Amino acid sequence: MTVLRLLLWLCVVLVLWEGALRLVPGSLLVSSPLAIAGYVSNNAALLARAALETSVNAAQGFVWGNLAAIGLGTIMIVFPRSARTLSAVCLLVFCVPLIASGPILRVLFGPGTGPQIALAALAVYYTTLLTLLVGLRAVSQTWTDLMRVYGRGPMSTLIRARARASLPYLFVGLQISAPAALLGAMIGEFTGAERGLGVLTLRAMRGLDTNATWALALIAALIAMIAYGSIGWLGQRVVAYRPVILLSAPAVSVRQRPWKYLLEIGFTTAFVLILWQVSMDALDLNRFFAKRPGDVWAFLAEAQNRNTVLSALAETLSFAVPGYLAGLALGAALAALVVLSPALNRATMPVAVALRAVPIITTAPLLVLAFGRGLVGTMVVVAVMIFFPTFVACQQGLRQTPGQVVDLFRSYDAGRWHLLRAAQIPAMLPAFFASARMAVPAALLAITTVEWLATGKGIGVLMATTASTSNYNMLWSCVVILAVVAVVVYAAVAAVEHRVLRIYANEQV
Amino acid sequence: MTQPAHLTRRFFLQTSAAGVATAAAGVPAFAATSVNFQLSWLHSVQFGGSYIAAKKGYWTEQGLDVSLSQGGPNAPVEPPVVSGTALVGISAADYTAAAVSQGAPFKIIAVAMQKNPFAIASLAANPVNTPADLVGKRIGMAVANTPVLQALCTLNNVDINDIEIVPTQYDPAPLVSGQVDCLLCWETDLPVAMTVKGVDNTTMLMADHGYALHSQTYIATEESIANQRADLVALIKGEVMGWNDYLNDTDAAAALTVEMFPDAGLDLQTQKLQAARQVPLMFSDLTAENGFGWFTDDTVSKNIETLALLDHDVSAGLWDRSILEEVHG
Numbered sequence: 001m002t003v004l005r006l007l008l009w010l011c012v013v014l015v016l017w018e019g020a021l022r023l024v025p026g027s028l029l030v031s032s033p034l035a036i037a038g039y040v041s042n043n044a045a046l047l048a049r050a051a052l053e054t055s056v057n058a059a060q061g062f063v064w065g066n067l068a069a070i071g072l073g074t075i076m077i078v079f080p081r082s083a084r085t086l087s088a089v090c091l092l093v094f095c096v097p098l099i100a101s102g103p104i105l106r107v108l109f110g111p112g113t114g115p116q117i118a119l120a121a122l123a124v125y126y127t128t129l130l131t132l133l134v135g136l137r138a139v140s141q142t143w144t145d146l147m148r149v150y151g152r153g154p155m156s157t158l159i160r161a162r163a164r165a166s167l168p169y170l171f172v173g174l175q176i177s178a179p180a181a182l183l184g185a186m187i188g189e190f191t192g193a194e195r196g197l198g199v200l201t202l203r204a205m206r207g208l209d210t211n212a213t214w215a216l217a218l219i220a221a222l223i224a225m226i227a228y229g230s231i232g233w234l235g236q237r238v239v240a241y242r243p244v245i246l247l248s249a250p251a252v253s254v255r256q257r258p259w260k261y262l263l264e265i266g267f268t269t270a271f272v273l274i275l276w277q278v279s280m281d282a283l284d285l286n287r288f289f290a291k292r293p294g295d296v297w298a299f300l301a302e303a304q305n306r307n308t309v310l311s312a313l314a315e316t317l318s319f320a321v322p323g324y325l326a327g328l329a330l331g332a333a334l335a336a337l338v339v340l341s342p343a344l345n346r347a348t349m350p351v352a353v354a355l356r357a358v359p360i361i362t363t364a365p366l367l368v369l370a371f372g373r374g375l376v377g378t379m380v381v382v383a384v385m386i387f388f389p390t391f392v393a394c395q396q397g398l399r400q401t402p403g404q405v406v407d408l409f410r411s412y413d414a415g416r417w418h419l420l421r422a423a424q425i426p427a428m429l430p431a432f433f434a435s436a437r438m439a440v441p442a443a444l445l446a447i448t449t450v451e452w453l454a455t456g457k458g459i460g461v462l463m464a465t466t467a468s469t470s471n472y473n474m475l476w477s478c479v480v481i482l483a484v485v486a487v488v489v490y491a492a493v494a495a496v497e498h499r500v501l502r503i504y505a506n507e508q509v
Numbered sequence: 510m511t512q513p514a515h516l517t518r519r520f521f522l523q524t525s526a527a528g529v530a531t532a533a534a535g536v537p538a539f540a541a542t543s544v545n546f547q548l549s550w551l552h553s554v555q556f557g558g559s560y561i562a563a564k565k566g567y568w569t570e571q572g573l574d575v576s577l578s579q580g581g582p583n584a585p586v587e588p589p590v591v592s593g594t595a596l597v598g599i600s601a602a603d604y605t606a607a608a609v610s611q612g613a614p615f616k617i618i619a620v621a622m623q624k625n626p627f628a629i630a631s632l633a634a635n636p637v638n639t640p641a642d643l644v645g646k647r648i649g650m651a652v653a654n655t656p657v658l659q660a661l662c663t664l665n666n667v668d669i670n671d672i673e674i675v676p677t678q679y680d681p682a683p684l685v686s687g688q689v690d691c692l693l694c695w696e697t698d699l700p701v702a703m704t705v706k707g708v709d710n711t712t713m714l715m716a717d718h719g720y721a722l723h724s725q726t727y728i729a730t731e732e733s734i735a736n737q738r739a740d741l742v743a744l745i746k747g748e749v750m751g752w753n754d755y756l757n758d759t760d761a762a763a764a765l766t767v768e769m770f771p772d773a774g775l776d777l778q779t780q781k782l783q784a785a786r787q788v789p790l791m792f793s794d795l796t797a798e799n800g801f802g803w804f805t806d807d808t809v810s811k812n813i814e815t816l817a818l819l820d821h822d823v824s825a826g827l828w829d830r831s832i833l834e835e836v837h838g
Contacts, residue, residue, distance in 0.1 A: 043774070046771070046772065046774055049772055050772065050774075053772075098583050099583055102583030102584060102585075103583070103584070103585055103588040103589075104588075106584055106588070106589065107588055107589055107592050107594055110594065111545075111576065111578050187583075189581070190581045190582045190583040190584070191581055191583045191584045192578055192579050192580055192581045192583075192584030193581070194552075194579060194770075194772065194773075195772035195773070196772075199551065199581075199772075199773065199774070200773075200774045202551060202581065202582065203551060203773065203774050203775075204774070205678070205680045205682075206679065206680050206698060206699065206702065207702040207705075207776070207779065209702075209706075212774070285592075286588065286591050286592045287612075288587070288588065288591045288608075288611065288612055288613050289585075289587065289588040289591065364678075369682075369686065369688070373675070373676070452651075453676075453677075453678040454676060454677070454678070455676060456651075456652035456674075456675075456676025457652075457676075461652050461653070461676075464651070464653060465652075465653040466585075467582075467585050467653070468603070468604055468607065468653050468654075469607045469611075469653075470585075470587050470604070470607045470608035470610075470611045470613065471607070471611060472611065473611075
């Protein structure tokens with residue numbers, strides 16, 4: 001029945017789409033469904049080979065990236081002292097843009113699929129890690145206390161209590177990472193891959209082959225949706241229980257002394273710098289394009305260079321911040337709306353997944369065309385990039401509302417709004433804040449891409465010019481500055497989160 | 510189009526002699542050396558001569574096993590060449606000059622595009638035929654290319670402030686949709702795409718208005734020029750032979766390109782058009798006289814002038830003709 005209705009709606013949309021284009025003929029930017037179908041049938045073999053190539057790379061990256069996330073999450077829970085340093089390192093690695101990592105990966109892996117797989121893995125490990133960590137901590141304190149009373153260590157708690165509690169969250173992480181892996185594999189192909197959907201996308205965009213561009217975008221979106229849907233289905237099969245009630249006494253918060261906090265920051269910074277230097281030295285990467293901390297320091301020590309980077313940064317942030325806030329608000333609001341009206345869920349989800357699976361360099365030009373090259377266009381691109389993970393995570397969070405609480409509201413005949421405001425939104429908060437943190441690097445990635453493609457301002461342009469100027473000192477300085485911004489904003493969000501969750505979800509703190 | 514006949518004949522004699530010798534011995538004369546050749550962009554007929562060299566065995570018969578690595582938006586040429594993972598890369602004089610100023614020990618050892626392919630493309634209804642036509646127009650380009658436009662303006666006494674620069678991605682869509690009046694792009698890609706799509710367009714080649722800058726240049730490190738000389742000579746020799754064949758039949762080169770890269774999604778008609786369009790950029794009286802890839806002190810000094818406009822202070826030492834001299838010697 002639902003399938004039938006869905007198909008009906010699909011037909012309506014297609015007919016409207018085709019009709020609209022018939023009314024506005026001569027559009028070279030938007031293709032009609034018939035033209036796209038024509039392109040697909042004419043190039044079926046080519047598209048199938050490309051889709052297979054990209055999917056296989058994405059799947060390998062998906063496995064590696066998520067294994068890494070699970071490994072890192074386990075370490076961070078079992079050795080809580082390592083958590084902050086490790087998560088900072090993970091965030092920093094996640095922040096390195098393709099323009100800096102691309103040449104390194106290609107030189108390291110040589111020709112072949114190495115860079116594509118590596119980039120797919122890099123695209124997923126961080127989001128899964130964050131979602132998983134929320135899950136691993138989503139056990140009631142009574143349980144952890146109980147384990148402690150029985151003299152069990154953190155490992156035992158992890159296996160017996162945390163692992164099970166984390167499963168629903170892990171599946172959300174895996175689900176979000178499926179489109180991300182595909183995207184990672186596609187943009188990985190920009191580093192000189194021989195075949196795949198990303199290669200064809202580049203070609204189609206340059207050749208003004210609108211039908212091909214749309215066909216490729218739709219195929220990528222379709223693969224992402226299938227992967228997303230099947231992981232969701234699997235998740236429902238595996239995690240058939242409702243999560244336990246999470247109400248418990250407030251945790252005793254250990255206030256850290258300022259000097260200890262500073263010490264920790266110092267330690268993490270030193271650790272990152274040493275890791276950076278040592279890994280590049282160990283891999284024997286040429287200093288011409290793989291800059292070391294010392295090179296960046298020397299470059300930024302000159303006032304002129306520093307001013308260039310910082311003024312570009314100011315420009316970038318003035319666009320990124322509104323987009324970031326809009327994306328978060330939109331994601332959370334839509335999740336709440338969907339809970340109020342479940343029928344909307346079916347309509348919004350495919351759109352959300354599709355938007356996430358199409359590379360930003362394909363969508364950005366269309367969005368820019370629609371919304372202009374100013375603040376609005378830039379904001380929309382940034383918002384689109386971060387809206388989807390926020391939406392999914394928030395929806396999952398809303399569903400985590402303890403059953404007893406919902407029953408209580410029902411028994412008092414409380415309305416939907418009341419339930420949402422007093423019970424479901426507080427239950428959503430851990431997931432919301434996790435995605436707010438997760439969105440920080442994503443927003444920076446989006447803004448730098450759109451600056452390069454559309455506005456021609458800010459730090460994204462400084463980085464993009466490296467291709468012609470070989471000014472890798474500038475590139476790596478931008479990378480460092482962006483990473484510092486990401487860490488600072490991340491820490492700020494985490495601080496707000498800490499305060500809010502202490503009230504609403506104290507097991508997370 | 511004049512054909513450097515003496516070259517082809519000499520190569521024919523040389524290579525057939527080598528072939529006979531190899532066949533007579535019954536075994537390969539020596540084990541092939543494997544080298545990587547880093548192209549500057551995705552596979553297309555832009556590198557048609559190289560594909561001919563690979564297909565016809567111009568490299569293997571000289572004992573060289575060449576892998577062609579394609580480029581891409583995030584695959585700059587300089588890192589693999591500087592790291593030694595690629596023996597030769599395809600670059601352009603301005604890119605090379607910039608890389609050298611950043612400490613890369615590169616030399617330009619041959620020049621495929623004698624004329625720079627940068628052009629101003631516009632729609633036939635609103636054409637830009639001379640630099641003066643740019644005044645009051647909106648031009649779509651990557652902001653990174655502003656120095657290129659500045660150089661064109663300086664060369665032709667146009668005030669760049671009279672032109673509105675609109676940052677766009679590298680595709681013809683902004684021009685076709687009317688977001689801009691013209692595009693700064695290559696003569697051989699976006700205009701060809703528009704023509705194939707039936708968009709009536711016109712181009713103004715910047716090289717015809719004083720912008721003298723070698724493009725599609727072959728770069729190698731000083732180290733390989735010193736230590737892998739024989740490989741470099743063999744690679745460039747194969748290139749010269751491949752490109753001479755290309756000139757004879759650009760349609761065949763286009764067909765070969767499409768055939769060799771079935772996964773690249775290439776369109777034969779587009780490739781044929783592109784192949785023909787790049788001939789005047791790559792072959793000139795200079796190459797007819799001296800052979801493909803050639804450059805003279807005169808062309809080098811014109812390049813140095815243009816590079817100065819682009820804020821690159823270089824000397825003639827950036828170019829090294831010794832490999833070409835050995836190839837054509």
